[in-house]
Amino acid sequence: MMKEYNSVSEPFLADVRAVVGDANVFTEPEKLEQYKTDEEYDPRRFRVPEAVVRPANAEEIAAVVKLCNKYNVPLTVRSGGTSLADGAIAVCGGIVLLMERLNKIIEMNTEAMYVVAEAGVRTVDIQKMANEAGYLYAGDPCSAESCLIGGNLATNAGGSKAVRYGVTRNQVYSLEMVTPTGEIVEVGSRLKKCSTGYCMEQLVMGSEGTLGIITKVTLKLQPMPPYRFDLLAVFDDPFKALDVVPKIMQAGLNPTSMEYMDNSYVRACADYIEFKGAPHYEDGIYVIITVETFSEDELDMKMEQLDELCEAAGAVEVLEADDRIWAMRRNCQESISLVSKVSLTDDVVVPVDRIAPTIKEIMHIGSKYPFPIPVKINAHIGDGNLHIVLCKCDLDDATWEKIVHDFHEEVYAYAYAQGGRLAGEHGIGAKKLAYMEEFTPAGELELMRRIKLAWDPNLILNPGKVFNA
Template identity: 70%
Template sequence: MQTYNSLTPEFIAKLQTIVGAEHVRMDAETLDRYKTDEETDERCFHLPDAVVDPANAEEIAAIMKLSNEYLIPVTVRGGGSGIVDGSIANCGGIVLLMERLNKIIELNSEGMYLIAQAGVRTIDIQKLANENGFLYAGDPCSAESCQIGGNLATNAGGNKAVRYGVTRNQVYAVQIVTPMGDIVDLGAPLKKCSTGYCMEQLIIGSEGTLGIITQVTLRLQPLPPCRLDMLAVFTDPLAAISVVPKVAKAGINPTSIEYMDNPNVRTTSQFLDFPGAPHKEDGIYVIFTIEAFNEDELDMKMEQLNDICEECGAIDVLEADDRIWAMRRNCLESVRLVSLVCTTDDVVVPVDEMGPMLQYIIKTVAKYPFPLRINAHIGDGNLHIVLCKMDLSDEEWEEQLGKFTREVYTYVYAHGGRLSGEHGIGSKKAGFMEEFTPRGELALMKKIKLAWDPNLILNPGKVFDI
C-alpha cells in the first residue's frame, strides 16, 4: 500500500484558506464521530486526522490539488449509510463531507430530468419528483439517510430496481472532481449517445475511487397514478422464490418483489411494535408493489399476481399497508435487537439461481455458530445475508465468518454471481475482490485507477489495494 504523509501545520493552514477555518475540524469529538459509518465492528473503525466540509466543487478541486502536493489521503463521505466501510478513513488523512452541497438546482418537466448537488438526501429528490408528478426510481431502503452522490458512488439498488433498474439506469450526467483536482462534466441528458467512452457510467459504482461526484443529472419517470402493495405469505422459502420467474413471464412487471425470512418478520414486528403482523409466527413474506396507469390494468395485475402466488403455495395473499414496507425497510436496523455486532452480505446471482443459492446458504450456515437471517431483492437475484455475532469472541467470529464467507463466495462465483449486488466492496470486501475477480478484469481496473489517481490519494484501500 502507498505510504502517506501526516498533516503538517502548513498543510492545515492552506486547507483553512481554501474552505474557511470553521470548516476544518480536528477536535476529538468530531474525529470520533467520523471513525465509522454503519460498521458496528470496532476493529474496523479508524479515526481521520481532519474532517473537512467544503461548499462547492471549486473548493473540493483545490483540496485535491493540495492533498496531492502533500500526499495526504482523502476519503469521501456522503450520508455515511454504507455497510462496507466505504467512508471510513482507513489510511487516516481527511474525511471530506458532502453535506454542504445540498441544493436541488433544477427540475426540468419537459425534458423529464432533475439536476442536484451530490449531497442532497435521496428522499428529498424522491419527494420533489413526486410533488411534480414524476418518479425518481432510485429507492434504497436508506433513502432518508443516504445522499444521491453516495447512491451513484455505490450504484445503489433498492426496492424499485426490478422494474426501473438500479441507480446507473437513472443517471444522464455527472460532474466530478478528479483525484488530481480537475472539475469535469461527463454525460448529458440525451436519450442516446454514441460519442466516445461512456465516462459517467465508469464513475457510477466506482465507490469514490475515481472522482468525487459533485453534481448529478437524473432521469425522471412519469408517476403511475395507480399503485398497490401486496403481501404473499409462505412457509417454504423455495416456494416463495418460485414466484419470481412466473411473475416475470406473465409480463406483470412489478415495481418491487421483496423477500423477508421469518426471523426478519419477527424482529421487525417487535422493533416497530407491530404485534399484529400477519402470520408473524411462521410466515415468510414476499412483498410486491404493482403500478399502473389505470385501475383496470391494476386490477388485472392484482388478479394475476394473486393466482401465481396461490399456485406457488402461498398460505395467504393480502393487500398490504405501509406497515409491511416499514418492516422491509427496517430489516437491518431491527437486527440490532438480536446482536449489536452483525454483518450484512449482499451477493447477487442470476435470477434463476436464487432458489439453489438460498438452499445452499441455509444448509451451509447450519455448520456455523451464528444465526442467519435473509432479506432479499428477489426480483433482482440479490440476497442480503445477515449474520449476528451474538456472544462469540472476536477471534471466533472472525475465523468462522471468514470461512463461511469464503464458502459462500466460491459457490456464488461458480454459479455466475458476484460479491455485491448493490452495497459495493468498500474496504470490507477488498481482499475478497482480489481473490475472486477474474485476473484480467482486476488488472484493467487497477490500470484505470492508476491513470486517474497516480498518487492513490482518493479513497485509498477501497474496492482493491494497489
C-alpha cells in the same frame, strides 16, 4: 503492500483552511470521533480520521484534492455515512471530506423530465420534489431518508424499485466530478442514446469514490403511474416463496418491487417497529410485490393474476401490504440491533433464475457453522440481490473471524459458480477488499488497477477500498 502517506501537518491544514474557512476544518478529538465509522458496528474496524473538512462547492473540493496530492495526504469522501462496506471509513488515515454543504436542488424540469442536484442532497428530498410535481425519481435505496444522492451514484445503489426501473446508473444522464488530481469535469449528456467515445459517467458510477468525487448530477424523471397495489404473499416454506418469482416474471406482470423476508426478519422487524399484529408473526415468510399501472383495469387484471400465482405456489394467505409491512422491510438493517450489537451484512448477487438455489445453498452452508443465531436472509428477489446477515452476539473475536471467513469462502465460491458477484448494491469498500482480489478474474482486476493508476497516480482518493492499487 499499501502505499505510505504523510500525516496531516499544520502547513497542510493552514492551506486547507485558506480554501474552505476555519469553521469548516475540524481537528477536535470529540468531533473526529463522530467520523470513525459509517454503518460498521465492529469497533476493531473503526478509524478516527486526522481531520474532517466540509467544503461548499466543487471549486473548494478541487483545491483540497490538489493540496492532498501536494502533501501526499489521503482523502476519504463521506456522503450520508450509510455504507455497509466500510466505504466512508478513513482506513489509511488522512482527511474525511463531507458533502453535506452541497445540498441544493438546482433545477426541476418537468417538461423535459429531469432534475439537476448537488451531490449532498438527500435522496428522499429528490423523490419528494419529483412526486409533488407528478413525477417519479426511480432510485429508491432503503436508506433514502438518510443517504445522499452522490453516495448513491458512487456505489451504484439499488433498492426496491430496481426490478422495473433498474439501479442508480439507469437513472443518470450526466454528472460533474472532481478528478483525483483536482480538475472539475463534466461527463455524460442529457441524451436518450449516445455512441461518442467512452461512457465515462458509467465508469465513475460504482467506483466508490476511487476515481473521482461526484459534485453534481442530472437525473432522469419518470411518469408516475397513477394506480398502485402492494401485495403481501405469506408462505410457510421458503422454497415455495422463492419458486413463485420466475412464474411472476414469466407472466409479464412487470412488478415494480419484489421483496423477500425470512421469518427471523419478520419477527425482528415487527418487534422493531412495534407492529403487534404482523400477519403470521410466528412462522410467516413474506414476499412483498408492488404493481403500478397507468390503467385501473390493467391493475385489477394484474392483481388477480398475482393472487392466483401466489396461491398456486402455496401461499397460506395473500393480502394487501400496508405501510406497516413496508416499514418492516425498510427497517430490516436496523432490526438486527435487537439481537446483536455487532453483525455483518452481505449483498451477494446472482442471476435471477439462480436466486432460489442460491438461498437454499446459503441456508445449508450457514447451518454448518456455530453462529449464535441462524443466518438471516432478506432479498430483492426480482433482481437476484440477496442480503445475508451474520450475528456475532457473544462469540469471541477469534471464533467470529474464523467462521465468518470460512462461511464467506463457501458462499462466494458458490455465487461465482452461478455467474454471480460479491456485491449487488452495497459495494466492496474496505470490508470485501481481500475477497475482491481473490474472486475477481485476474485480467479484469488488472484492468481496474491500470485505470485507477492512470486517473489517480498518487493514490489519493479513498485508498484501501475496492482493491489494492
